[in-house]
Amino acid sequence: MAKPVTERPAYIMMKYLYNFFMTNLYFILCNLLFFIVFYLADFVFENILLFYITLIPMGPAITAVLSTMGKLVREKDIQVTRDFFKAYTLNFWPTMKYWFIQLTILLILAIDIGYSTNHSNIFSPVFFILMIVCVFIMIYAFPIISRFEVKLKNLFIVSIYSNFKYFKATLLNITSIGAFVIIYWNFPSISFLFSISLIGYFVMLNLQQPLKDLEMKMSKG
16 A cells, blocks of 8 residues: 655655755744845954844744754654744743853953954963853753753753763764854855754754753753
8 A cells, every 4th residue: 555645755855855944944034134244244353243243133043943953853743833933932031041141252252362363362272262162062052942941050050061971962963063064165055045954953863862861850850
């Protein structure tokens, strides 16, 4: 007996592509001002405040992408429009509180790096390492916000702890993000349509077990 159309590989593949494309599109629409500035303004130190301001709304959109892709990983199916904007509105303020602090720290570190580099300051590598640490924290912080209600202080603590506890997943995510950055660099016109949602999908795929473990620990706590 022939399989129903909805169970055929071609249909499933097209559905996944649709979900990836729409999630990516919603992310772009939520950050349209940033992408306009990104493509029109020169990426130079003098424009750092402009990029900082346009990046502020990106936090909730990142959480929405991860929440939507996380549901796709777990349940193999989503209502992409409903799930994205439900996650966006539900996690808006928790994400904004975290993202504003994290983004401001990154801004300060970027200014310090720029100043130190121009003045041959020995602390330049220290600031760069601290920036990398911030990126590692974000790799867990955003997925945690997308799944759980957690206080801001605990969010930083759990994110730092998780980087060491789940080191294999951390490396997988860093590798996945790095691979997509390389792909985007070489094929920007095509990867722009799917890159953010695909990064979100692989991040949540790699974090399935760590998030399950954290869920069990939080429920016991």
